[in-house]
Amino acid sequence: xxxxxxxxxxxxxxxxxxxxxxxxxxxxxxxxxxxxxxxxxxxxxxxxxxxxxxxxxxxxxxxxxxxxxxxxxxxxxxxxxxxxxxxxxxxxxxxxxxxxxxxxxxx
Amino acid sequence: xxxxxxxxxxxxxxxxxxxxxxxxxxxxxxxxxxxxxxxxxxxxxxxxxxxxxxxxxxxxxxxxxxxxxxxxxxxxxxxxxxxxxxxxxxxxxxxxxxxxxxxxxxx
DNA sequence: GAGTTTCATAACTGATGAGTTATGAGTTAG
DNA sequence: CTAACTCATAACTCATCAGTTATGAAACTC
Numbered sequence: 001x002x003x004x005x006x007x008x009x010x011x012x013x014x015x016x017x018x019x020x021x022x023x024x025x026x027x028x029x030x031x032x033x034x035x036x037x038x039x040x041x042x043x044x045x046x047x048x049x050x051x052x053x054x055x056x057x058x059x060x061x062x063x064x065x066x067x068x069x070x071x072x073x074x075x076x077x078x079x080x081x082x083x084x085x086x087x088x089x090x091x092x093x094x095x096x097x098x099x100x101x102x103x104x105x106x107x
Numbered sequence: 108x109x110x111x112x113x114x115x116x117x118x119x120x121x122x123x124x125x126x127x128x129x130x131x132x133x134x135x136x137x138x139x140x141x142x143x144x145x146x147x148x149x150x151x152x153x154x155x156x157x158x159x160x161x162x163x164x165x166x167x168x169x170x171x172x173x174x175x176x177x178x179x180x181x182x183x184x185x186x187x188x189x190x191x192x193x194x195x196x197x198x199x200x201x202x203x204x205x206x207x208x209x210x211x212x213x214x
Numbered sequence: 215g216a217g218t219t220t221c222a223t224a225a226c227t228g229a230t231g232a233g234t235t236a237t238g239a240g241t242t243a244g
Numbered sequence: 245c246t247a248a249c250t251c252a253t254a255a256c257t258c259a260t261c262a263g264t265t266a267t268g269a270a271a272c273t274c
Contacts, residue, residue, distance in 0.1 A: 006122055013120035014232075015113055025197040032251055045233060047252055066241040066250045074195045081191050084184050090132040091181045121262075139221055152263055154222055173220045173271040 004057070005079055011056035012080075016041060017049040021058055024072040031067045111164070112186055118163035119187075123148060124156040128165055131179040138174045 012018050020035060032050065036043045050070055053059040057076035062069045119125050127142060139157065143150045157177055160166040164183035169176045 009116075009120045009125065013116045016232080018116065022194065022197075025194045028198075033249095036251095041232085042234065043251070044235085044253080048232080051252085063251095068251060072194070072198055074198045077191050077194060081188075084188050084191070087129065087132045087179070087184060088181045090129075091135075091179055123262080140219095143221095148262085149264065150221070151223080151265085155262080158222085170221095175221060 005083065007056040008058070008076065008079055011052050011058055014049070014052075016045075017052060020046070020049055021053055021072060024059060024070060025074065029062075029069050029071040031069055033067070035070070112190065114163040115165070115183065115186055118159050118165055121156070121159075123152075124159060127153070127156055128160055128179060131166060131177060132181065136169075136176050136178040138176055140174070142177070 012021070016039065020039065023035065023038075024030060032043065032046060035050075036046045039046050041049075050059060050061070053070075054061060058073055059070045060073050062071070119128070123146065127146065130142065130145075131137060139150065139153060142157075143153045146153050157166060157168070160177075161168060165180055166177045167180050169178070
């Protein structure tokens with residue numbers, strides 16, 4: 001089976017797809033056309049990446065006339081933050097580096 | 108080019124590989140044989156996954172006689188925590204869900 | 215030294231997926 | 245209505261990669 005966490009990690013594994021998500025986080029809502037203009041890949045490729053991000057809950061789409069606007073949904077990063085924190089916690093007390101990691105996550 | 112962040116995300120994208128890393132975080136240092144026993148895949152497959160995790164800096168190996176012991180390196184999760192936090196921050200002020208995410212990361 | 219154990223690497227197979235071009239569906243403009 | 249535009253899907257190609265079996269290298273046992 002394909003868990004939601006699997007979807008999330010796989011969605012972020014591709015550099016092109018991650019770059020699209022980063023752009024949405026930095027610049028806010030964008031149309032497919034605007035994203036395609038600087039994505040370095042074809043429009044269908046961008047559409048497919050956006051579909052993968054949407055399946056992982058990382059973006060939302062809004063239709064307006066013939067354009068589709070995509071926006072980031074940072075709430076979907078929650079499980080990622082949880083997982084990272086859990087892994088560090090499990091190892092807590094046995095090893096180093098935990099302090100550094102947690103201090104980086106606090107604020 | 109293949110950046111270190113790319114390596115990290117790709118290493119964690121595979122469920123089998125992520126499960127190996129989780130086991131190391133939960134149970135601590137393990138030999139290849141011990142990991143193979145419950146991994147559900149063959150020993151060469153486990154060795155290859157461990158090599159990928161090592162390339163991403165997520166594990167360290169220690170040779171002792173004919174056995175190789177692998178241990179987690181949670182410090183390698185730092186860039187992942189940073190990236191997650193950055194994405195949430197970029198979107199800060201524009202959207203919701205940030206409070207929830209950050210509160211989950213604080214401790 | 216011969217056999218056994220432990221792990222890594224080689225060589226191969228099959229599935230997955232990222233990319234393409236072509237096309238279709240829906241929307242706006244003339 | 246026709247034409248142009250925006251995006252998604254279909255169909256396909258190619259590379260990558262997770263898995264396998266077979267083998268090799270190193271270390272321990274007898």
